[in-house]
Amino acid sequence: MPNPTAAMIVIGDEILAGRTRDSNLHQLAGRLAETGIDLVEARVIADSPGAIVAAVQELSGRHDHVFTSGGIGPTHDDITADCVARALGAAIDVRDDARAILQAHYDATGKELTEARLRMARIPEGAELIGNPVSAAPGFTLRNVHVMAGVPRIFEAMLAGLLPALPGGRPRISDTLRVERPESELAGPLRRLAGEMPDLTFGSYPFEEGSRYGANIVVRGADAATVAAGMERLRALFEDDFAG
């Protein structure tokens, strides 16, 4: 059975404007790879209702899971929850379970649950809450769309709570050979090897580190023995360059 597939939607004007550097994609990609869910595409879109609704509709129809980050705070530009509800045709309002979580949090910190803060209890009908151990305000899962915060520490904590509940597939097996030789010298042998071992994929990712350069050749496959066989062939080909 093929692995479940996933897409990510990063919601954030500030990333597109070059002010903030997203780190949630890298975090999600790494965790999904361990889980055996294949991240197939990611999009960074603006804080705009049209863009959010369109991306959620398109990607939730195409993948087993969609993960969003950003836009679920208390300010007027936090429109993700309402847009996801609209995209999937769900009603949305302040929900009692989410309100109770916020109430307990603000009671404990001696603060008031203001109208602005109550916005963070707007949860679509039928959604499951995603816990937020950092700052209480929950994310949610509506059908196959998982809505999480943009602040990296909260995103990471929500994801850690969410992932064990999702049925994963087989983690992809991969191994990497680092070769300090120009990629253009590896290309011919690598292409032939890829043709001879059709159960594996061979990716070549050039690197530069000061005056050293070369490529990381990544072998991927469904089982460890085949990947190991691919690595052995690779080492034999590029033995002189083997550096780890």
Added chain:
Amino acid sequence: MPNPTAAMIVIGDEILAGRTRDSNLHQLAGRLAETGIDLVEARVIADSPGAIVAAVQELSGRHDHVFTSGGIGPTHDDITADCVARALGAAIDVRDDARAILQAHYDATGKELTEARLRMARIPEGAELIGNPVSAAPGFTLRNVHVMAGVPRIFEAMLAGLLPALPGGRPRISDTLRVERPESELAGPLRRLAGEMPDLTFGSYPFEEGSRYGANIVVRGADAATVAAGMERLRALFEDDFAG
């Protein structure tokens, strides 16, 4: 006149698999903001012909510019040039001008222009070359699609050569007020202010730095005087918290 719009396509299995962290999006976003070209969306997609062709067709039809990074090296998984040509209905083959650049480069370094290296001279008919001062192999512009390398240093150098040739718009004016107060306390006043100053947008981006937290409020607009007026109103609202 509105600014030109742009989209980015990051081509890279290795980013979706969590092995590599993309930095070209952040680089492009910053440079475009200075240039007055509005980056409206970005996608990270797999090294797959179907995904590349579909993304290029969709985004080149919707935006003034599309910038791609990745997949133009010499190995079998470098398929971007051929996919962009196919997406836009252009013929592609080894082109004499690109071959001459590579020939000169390899002559100078005492190396042979092998068949694998010649792949990097595959350039679509009608495309303009984008210079590569780092490692010679050129990128190209085909219609409104700018195809560049994935290695960050090369991407940055290609972009530096390309951007001055693109007609820009008005750089967006923005200024930021850092407020060390929970976003939920800022939300109400901020929403009212945004309603009163419709020529400006007010974005609120929460931060956490150890035990300090708050929000960066970013004011954006078309001219400096209006943005300055917005900043003044913001400071008056959140004066006690003004920290820069």
